[in-house]
Amino acid sequence: MPDISVVVLGGGGVGKSCLTIQYLQGHFVDQYDATIEDVYRKTISLDNTTAVLTLVDTAGQDAYGAMRDQYLRKGQGFVLVYSITDAESFAHIRRLYSTLQHLREGRSTPCVLVGNKADHEAYRAVSHEKGAQFAAEMNAPFLEITAKDHRMCEQVFEKLVRTVRSGGGASAVVDAAATGASGTANANSAAPRVSGTTAAAAATASAAVNGSAKIKKKRKHRICTLQ
Numbered sequence: 306m307p308d309i310s311v312v313v314l315g316g317g318g319v320g321k322s323c324l325t326i327q328y329l330q331g332h333f334v335d336q337y338d339a340t341i342e343d344v345y346r347k348t349i350s351l352d353n354t355t356a357v358l359t360l361v362d363t364a365g366q367d368a369y370g371a372m373r374d375q376y377l378r379k380g381q382g383f384v385l386v387y388s389i390t391d392a393e394s395f396a397h398i399r400r401l402y403s404t405l406q407h408l409r410e411g412r413s414t415p416c417v418l419v420g421n422k423a424d425h426e427a428y429r430a431v432s433h434e435k436g437a438q439f440a441a442e443m444n445a446p447f448l449e450i451t452a453k454d455h456r457m458c459e460q461v462f463e464k465l466v467r468t469v470r471s472g473g474g475a476s477a478v479v480d481a482a483a484t485g486a487s488g489t490a491n492a493n494s495a496a497p498r499v500s501g502t503t504a505a506a507a508a509t510a511s512a513a514v515n516g517s518a519k520i521k522k523k524r525k526h527r528i529c530t531l532q
């Protein structure tokens with residue numbers, strides 16, 4: 306069974322752990338220790354093919370350390386998360402993507418861009434268009450979601466697996482901006498607001514997920530503010 310290593314990246318407090326746990330365990334955790342970095346394994350059956358995902362929910366100071374660079378070099382798929390309520394978190398993910406590209410030295414970098422906390426529309430600080438535009442630059446699928454919604458979180462990882470399988474990154478994923486700005490789905494509805502042609506595929510996908518396990522609890526890190 307193929308193994309796909311997935312790294313969830315983004316600034317502190319954007320909802321990486323909530324997204325990961327909602328995907329794995331089907332519930333929303335209101336508070337999760339911001340200093341803990343966890344690695345999980347999950348079997349996913351998608352498009353009649355099964356794979357084992359190794360998920361790294363990154364945290365803390367390793368966001369800038371040697372370990373992070375290791376993840377960025379070795380990862381096969383990346384979930385880039387920002388909060389739509391936090392403009393700095395969007396700037397952060399842009400910088401992180403530059404680093405990612407630099408470290409990977411031209412190898413394909415399958416990514417999904419996730420604007421989380423879409424349930425907080427009243428506090429929106431990053432427009433949907435801005436997100437879609439950045440996703441287009443990366444040739445990555447784009448979703449605005451809330452980690453409170455299980456199906457939305459599933460779709461994030463399904464999109465990533467499809468992106469990885471299709472060769473990922475540069476040319477394999479259709480331009481996300483093509484439909485991004487005109488997306489009409491409500492962020493609070495069951496389907497995430499998505500861009501690009503893979504959205505349709507995700508909507509019709511029958512994903513069966515079975516068996517997930519936390520395989521490793523990393524050491525606690527000091528809390529540090531990500532820039």
Ligand SMILES: Nc1nc2c(ncn2[C@@H]2O[C@H](COP(=O)(O)OP(=O)(O)O)[C@@H](O)[C@H]2O)c(=O)[nH]1
Pocket residue numbers: 315316317318319320321322323324334335336337338339421422423424425450451452453
């Ligand atoms: N309203 C709302 N709050 C969220 C959402 N996702 C995460 N949060 C909250 O944001 C805070 C940080 O989430 P967490 O997953 O720990 O962030 P991380 O540091 O990126 O892992 C927590 O208080 C969560 O309850 C979301 O989709 N909507």
Ligand SMILES: [Mg+2]
Pocket residue numbers: 321322323337338339340341362363364
């Ligand atoms: Mg966390």
